Amino acid sequence: DAKTTQPTSMDCAEGRAANLPCNHSTISGNEYVYWYRQIHSQGPQYIIHGLKNNETNEMASLIITEDRKSSTLILPHATLRDTAVYYCIVRDGNAGNMLTFGGGTRLMVKP
Amino acid sequence: EPEVTQTPSHQVTQMGQEVILRCVPISNHLYFYWYRQILGQKVEFLVSFYNNEISEKSEIFDDQFSVERPDGSNFTLKIRSTKLEDSAMYFCASGTLYGYTFGSGTRLTVV
Numbered sequence: 001d002a003k004t005t006q007p008t009s010m011d012c013a014e015g016r017a018a019n020l021p022c023n024h025s026t027i028s029g030n031e032y033v034y035w036y037r038q039i040h041s042q043g044p045q046y047i048i049h050g051l052k053n054n055e056t057n058e059m060a061s062l063i064i065t066e067d068r069k070s071s072t073l074i075l076p077h078a079t080l081r082d083t084a085v086y087y088c089i090v091r092d093g094n095a096g097n098m099l100t101f102g103g104g105t106r107l108m109v110k111p
Numbered sequence: 112e113p114e115v116t117q118t119p120s121h122q123v124t125q126m127g128q129e130v131i132l133r134c135v136p137i138s139n140h141l142y143f144y145w146y147r148q149i150l151g152q153k154v155e156f157l158v159s160f161y162n163n164e165i166s167e168k169s170e171i172f173d174d175q176f177s178v179e180r181p182d183g184s185n186f187t188l189k190i191r192s193t194k195l196e197d198s199a200m201y202f203c204a205s206g207t208l209y210g211y212t213f214g215s216g217t218r219l220t221v222v
Contacts (some may be wrong), residue, residue, distance in 0.1 A: 099146075
């Protein structure tokens with residue numbers, strides 16, 4: 001079973017920041033938080049991951065609470081092309097472990 | 112940017128026939144995966160492959176499924192005797208220690 005809880009859907013206005021929450025209250029010390037997204041029926045696309053510290057890359061920012069029980073993915077200036085299903089996944093740091101996808105959050109960016 | 116390439120993009124097969132789905136992982140990746148997604152459902156892990164052997168597999172990956180790296184570059188998924196319920200998108204992924212990249216998928220339709 002997926003170890004995360006996400007809202008089923010969210011809307012965001014184009015050009016505004018999209019803040020996608022994720023709860024992972026049972027996360028263990030060696031588990032990373034990963035975010036992927038899936039646009040229509042394409043393959044999931046890696047966005048960002050983190051362990052304890054906040055992370056930022058060219059796509060998004062990841063804010064992880066101090067107790068690590070929740071996180072927020074931030075798309076700073078959402079565009080229509082960011083409309084997708086966003087998956088928050090916790091994964092053991094040991095390489096080779098599978099990703100367990102939940103239902104994700106369906107983000108709809110509206111003009 | 113390096114990509115995971117999957118062929119064919121769409122395959123239609125008759126029930127009971129064997130199919131081979133092909134993947135070319137990113138060249139310096141050491142970990143390989145197959146996932147599937149039945150229409151409208153979650154992305155499901157099938158199998159992971161490392162050091163020329165299966166490292167993990169799910170309950171879905173029964174005796175009808177097999178994987179191999181026939182020539183050190185390609186990574187294949189074989190379904191020996193397809194069933195109607197095998198109809199799905201099949202995604203290959205390859206990765207490093209911290210995450211992995213998915214291909215665009217093969218849509219398998221069993222009729």
